[in-house]
Each structure stands twice: as structure tokens, then as C-alpha cells.
Amino acid sequence: MSGYFILAILALAFVVTFQIAKASEYVSVLKGEEKSFRQNNKINAFLFIIFLVLGLAGAWWCNELFYHKTLLAQPAASEHGEKIDFMLFITIAVTGVVFLLTQILLFWFAYKYQFSEKRTVYYFPHNNKLELLWTVVPAIFLTILVGFGLFYWFKITGDAPKDAQIVEITGKQFNWMMRYPGKDNVLGRKNYRLTDASNGNALGVDWEDGASHDDIEATEMHLVVGKPVQLVINAQDVIHDVGLVHFRLKMDAVPGIPTTLWFTPLYTTAQMKEITGNKDFVYEISCDQMCGSGHYSMRGVIVVETQAEYDAWIASLKPQYQTVQQASAPAPAAADSSAVAATTKPLAQLK
Amino acid sequence: MSSETITHGHTAEASVHSHDSHEAHGHDHHHEETFLTKYVFTTDHKMIGKQFLITGIIWAIIGGLFSVLFRLQLGYPEMTFPFLEDLFGKWAAGGRISNEFYYALVTMHGTILVFFVLTAGLSGTFANILIPLQIGARDMASGFLNMLSYWFFFLASVVMFASLFIQTGPAAGGWTVYPPLSALGQASEGSKLGMDFWLISMAFFIVSSLLGGLNYISTILNLRTKGMSMTRMPLTMWAIFFTAVLGVLSFPVLLSGAVLLLFDRNLGTSFFLSEIVVKGEILPNEGGSAILYQHLFWFLGHPEVYIILLPAMGMVSEILSVNSRKPIFGYLAMVGSLFAICILAFLVWAHHMFVTGLNPFLGAFFVLLTLLIAVPSAIKVFNWLTTLWKGNIRFTPAMLFAIGFVSLFISGGLTGIFLGNSTLDIHLHDTYFVIAHFHIVMGVASFFGMFAGVYHWFPKMYGRYLNNTMANIHFWVTLVGSYLIFWPMHYSGLAGMPRRYTDWSNWQSFNMFADMNRFISTVAMIVFAVQLLFVFNFFYSIFKGRKVTTQNPWGANTLEWTTPINPGHGNWPGDIPEVHRWAYDYGKDGRDFIPQTEPVGANESKH
16 A cells, blocks of 8 residues: 555656646746756756765765774784785775865866856867876876785785695585595595485595595584685585685685685684674675575685684594495495496495 | 858758769658658668667666665565565565565666666667768668667567566576576576576677677768768767777677577587586586686676777767867877777776686786776876866756766776776675676766767757756756765675675674665665656657757757758758868867868868
């Protein structure tokens, strides 16, 4: 009912606006087009100045309202993130100056040079010096931004330190799965054709590869504060994206093409709770690449903790291989036929 | 602002006869025209332009309405709207927009506005209407291909429109339709039949755009009237020329992407698919690359941004100069910067792919080339500002929108410097910052260019004016509204809020913008209502608008204003006028304007 009411009001507003518009057209004809043109011109010129002033004030107010909600108001949680934040501030400063300068000139000129009977325009078709000026000056500033940008870009995308912890993260509609390499720090080989979630092999790990036997699978990502981590990123079905908003990082997860990303977490989850003043703070992994109807709910959690806490956590988990073995122990033949079907060799119990 | 200085056609002396390259047709006798040949299967460029424009307007209403619907969900996630269920049935069960429906709306909003409105509706309209009129030609190089261009667009429209009524819904993977999501029906409802319709529609659309583009290029290169050298053309012509070049060189690449995707979907090929397990089903495809599609898509997709923006830039340049009563500042620099943008547009596509795992070394080149585009863009902005400087500005509705365009182009262009820098893109990619950026710089700004063009050339199209008061309301509400909608989005973007989420309430990191979202949705509805006011003004004024009584109502120099108020097929009743000067002699030697058709006087100062 209220819907129809709103529609009726809208229709009424339309009719009123139209009538006013029509009437003002008649009035302008009666008054003389020249006169109404001048009036109209004055009003618009004035409105441009009002728009400039209110617009800048509005931008300031908007900043007051929302700045503290952005990530700029809290420290980046990774070393890469600190570089990105610094870069962001430089860019905001440079573009901010240009923004103010050009917008003020635009609306000021619109006001200042509004139509006047008395003014004769200045015939000014070109001026090489001016044009050179605004080719060279932007080019210099952009060179600075490109320079900073690429310097950091190569640092961030460069090789991970040798001692980096390795964690594999795999996206599928609509959740994340983690795998830790275990004591050998080597992830076991995978073959997507071996994927069999109902038999404990949701990731398609090839158990024939001995390196897979101590791999640990989890639904949460645990990282050690201050220790570099390299993510190995996979996707099973469609493209996803590992979005690590507090670390200011993201990387696509592409089926068939593993990607990597490394960073060093700077604060534990507990420390971030204090820094942000939010007792519910949690590092979240958001999917940042459209992946289907549940895209908005594809959430993962990262816990950054001390080495001791991490060691305790990892010790509480059992390698996935053992879990699968125990589950299939009562009936080994069944396990064989399902897992091995896709490969030619029988499942060898190499140790 | 009168036109008595203009000599042309009818009364022209014998000396101007020799230059008419189309003496065979045109002239005063009209062929007997039926409704079908005049309004439907017409080969008159002006009517084809109007067909593009009106089809574009219808699409803009649909595409805009979709954004209002999904903004309802984003702004009022806890509310239900029973009328939605009445209208859309299972897609809005219980009065709430379902996830599938939300993604279908988002996808169609993007597809419709980028391709059907801002490509076909913008360059289709103004290239058709303006090219022959401004270069002095009877019609396009091939009127028939031009007609086909519209009808292929119509066919594309029909297929896309039909896809809205499929049981599994239209395409829903985002307007970029990345595979494997778009290739696998198992992965999404929208990737079933709706996706095939999308691809087929796009194939027709590309054919339309190629037929149009080839025509625009050959017309501009070959059919200019005597004296109209390339460097005497108005900037609208240069802009449309570069637009057409971009389209002709990049749309075929998208076609290849669409065809390969159709093969992957229906013929079992593996161009874009490899090692996929979807919903527990192990697919046989191996060896393809999902990233290959993104390269093919963005090789069009980025030039597409400039296909949308360049015609708007051209029209804005023209309108700013006419209404400042002052020559455009730095004509050659304006042409040069259009050319630079055109070349660079082909060399930056991978900046959409910085976080796909692209080789960082390769990425560095794309950063450099992307930020290089800021240089010609800066030249354009400063030249526009200098054009206004010491002018004598008339705020016609077209001029208002042209000034609005410059403001929006600055605001949206500057955030491009953030996103083009790969280091920052790692953080900002696919957040609301991106939405704010491209909506301001290519969505709203191009719309402003388009509105400016409609207000400026409406008298030429229909021999009537649009209502001024409604135009003023339209401008001010749209300008203020656009900033209110998109400015705050920069902040949610800087908080890392991802795009294409239907709901953020379950996220610790993104749930603090509920108020902002409600505000944005409310403003979006108001702005949409005011666009309907424009549409009403448009159709009403076609039939009932104030009549144009002078040939050259804006006091402009270009050739279209030397035609009769309601030009017939062939444009000039007599010979095509000869051109003696560039299009921007405003305020020269104490004269308000000197039309292009006037010979250079003996004592005239040089520019």
C-alpha cells in the first residue's frame, strides 16, 4: 500500500515540476528571451560557486565521518602493508593538490567569466609555453609516483625469504581450505583427479608422494607474528581471490594456475584487538573475485599468534594422511578402489 | 547570436558549385517516403542516430532501474519489499532480492550501461548525427551498412532483453563474465542458458559496432567537403574518429574471446578451463588458461573505456568553446592528446590484472604506460580550463553538463592514478574504491558528455528546444547526486570493502558502513527519478518543445548549423558549403563568431 502511495507522490511531484517548467518557459517568452537568459545565467553562475564551497565543505565533513572507519586510521598489519599505506599517503597528497587546484579554477572561472554584455573575450587559441608547462609538470609528478610504486611493487612481489613458513590456501565455492606442509616444510603433490571429499581428500592430494604424509589440513589459517609466510594459492572450481584486507594484500586463486603471495604479519590478533579498540577484531580473508551466488559469504579467518601458541595449535592437529588411513583401515580394499581408480599404480605405503 | 552572416546552399554563387562530391543525389526533390523507409529501415544518418539514441534511452532506463533495485538490497538489507515479489516472483521471494537475482542485476546493469548505452547510445548516436553534418557530407559513406549497424544492435538488444526472461535468469558473473564461472553451468544459475544469450548478443553487438566504426572512419577520411582539411575539423570529429579506430581494432578481440567461451561452454573445448572440480564433479578439461580470457577481454575492455569517454570529450570540447564564445585552447594539443590516449589505450589492458598472478616484471610496464595516460588527460583538463578563462560564458544546459563533465573527469581521473599504480592496486583492487573511480570517470562523466550533446544538438535533431527549467533541475540534482553517491564510496573502498557483495553484515571488517549504504541508496533513487524527468522532457519536447526559429541558435561556427532547421535526407538543399577556416574562430577581431564557411578576410589577424 505504502508503495502505491509513494508512487502517487512521485507522480504528483512530476506533474508539478512539469507545470512549473512549462510556465517558466511561457514567462521567459513574455519577459523577453534576452532578459530571462541573463537571469538564468546569473543563477547558474552563482550556483557553481555555491556548489564549489558546499562541495569542499562536504568533502571535509565526509572525511570527518568516515576516515576513522577506513584502514588508513589503523596501522597496516604487514610490512608490505606499511609500504602500501605510505604510497597511498603520497598519492593522496599529490592528487589532492591537483584536485583542489583544478576544481577551484574550474568553478571559479565559471563564476568569474559568466556572460556579461561588457566583456570582450580574449582570443587565445594556443600558447606553446603553457602547453609545455602542463605536459612536463604532470609528467614529473607521475615519474615520482611510478618510481615509488615500482620500487615497492618489486619488493612486494619479489621472492619470499628462505625461512618463510609455507601455507597452502585453496578456494572453492564458497569456503577456504588450508594445508600446512608439516615437519618437512614440503607440501605433498596434488592431482585434481584424485579429489574425493567424501573420503577425506577434499584437496586432491596424491598420497603416493611421501611428502604429503605429514601435511596438515585445517579450516583456519594460523600464522606466527613476525615470521614471513608464503601462501600457495589454488582454486578448485572458479576464480576466487584471497583478500587480506588488514595486511593490504590480495591475490587471485585461479583453477589450474597456482599463485603465491608472501608477507610478514606484524601484530597478533590479540594486539590488533588493542590497537583497534575492537574486542571482536579478527583477521578476515575475503573473496575479492566474483565467484557465484555465495561470493559475499566466502569468509576465512586468520589467527596471528606467538610461536608458542602456534606450536601448541599445530601439535593438536593430526596429518590428514593418518586420518584417511585410520578411516580406511577396517576396509582397505574400499579405500584402494576409490582413491586409486584414477591412477595406474596401487597406493604404495612408502615411508 | 543571429545567423545573417551565413551564406550557403540556396543562394550560393557559382564559385562554390565545383566541390559537391555527391551531385547525383540530395537536392530539393525528395523520394516518396513511407513510414517504413523513413523511420524503420532508413538509411538517413540523422534518423539512424535518433534510433540509436532512443534505443539507448530505453536501455538506460532498464539499466538504471536495475541499479536502483540492487541498491535497495544494499541500502536496506533488513527490510522486505513485497512489491518486489509481486513483480519478480521467485527472484525476490519474501520481498527480498535473492543472491542469484542480485548478481544478475549487477551483471546486467554493467553490460547494459557499458555496451548498450554508453557505446551504442553515445557514439552510435553522435557519430551518426554529427559526422556528415560537421564534415559537410550528404550522408555516411555507406548508408546501407549504417542501417545494418543499427539493426544488428537491435538484434543484440532483443537477444539480451530475452535473456532477462529465461527461467535460470540472465548472465550473473559480472559484466566481465570471467570463466570458469561463466563457462560452467554447474557453478552458477546465471552461467546456464542466460550466458549463451549474453555471448550471442555480444557477438551481434560487435558486428554492429564494427559496421558502424568502419563507416565512421571511411566517411571522415573520404567525404569531407572542400576546404575541410583534417586539421579544420571540429574536435568532435577527431574524437569520434579515434573512437571508431579503437573500436575497429579492439572489438574483434572480444569477439574471439566470446566465441572461444561459447566453444568451451557447448563444444567441450578447454581454452579457458583446466583442472577443475566443481560441486564435487571432476571435469576432464586440462591445459587451458582462465587468464587467457582476461587478456582477450581487457584488450577490448580497456579501449572500451576510451570508446565511451572520447566522444564525450570531443563534444565537451566543442560545447565549452561555443558557450565560452572563445576558441578551444590548444586545438592541436587536444588532437594530439586524443591520439596519445588512443595509442596508449591499447597498451594498458593488463592493469586490470595486477593481482591475477601476472608476471611482476610485465606488470611494471603496464604501470608505466597506464600512468602515462595521465599526461594527455592533464593536458586536456588544463586546456579546458584555459578555454573558460577570460571567456564570456553562457550557461546553456549543454554548457552546464560540459562543465560538470570536466569536474567529474578530474575527480574520477585522479583516482585512476591510485589504481594504475600496481602497488596500490594490490590493496584497492575490487573494492568500492574501484566502483567509485570508474563510475565517476567513465559512467557519470560520459553520461554528462552525452547529456551535453543531447541538449546542444537537440535543436538540430528535432527543430525544437528541450525545456530549460527541467534541464536545470536535471543538471543540478544529477551533479550533486553523483558526488553524494560516489564520493563516500572511496572511503568504504579504503576500508577494503569488496565489490559485488550482497551483504556485509557477517563481516567484522566491513559491517560499519550500513548508514552510508542507506544514504547512497536513497540518493541513487532520487537521481534516478530525475533522469526520468529528463526522459520525459526529451519525448515531450520532440512533439511540444519550443520551436527553433533561427538556423544557428547557439551562434556556432560548425557546418551543421548551416543546414535548414529541419534538414532533409541529404542535409543541404543546395550545394554543400565550402570550408575556409577552422571551427573555433570565436571572439576574433572583435567578432562574436565567424562560421567555417566564411572566407578568410584580407585584414584578418592570424591565430
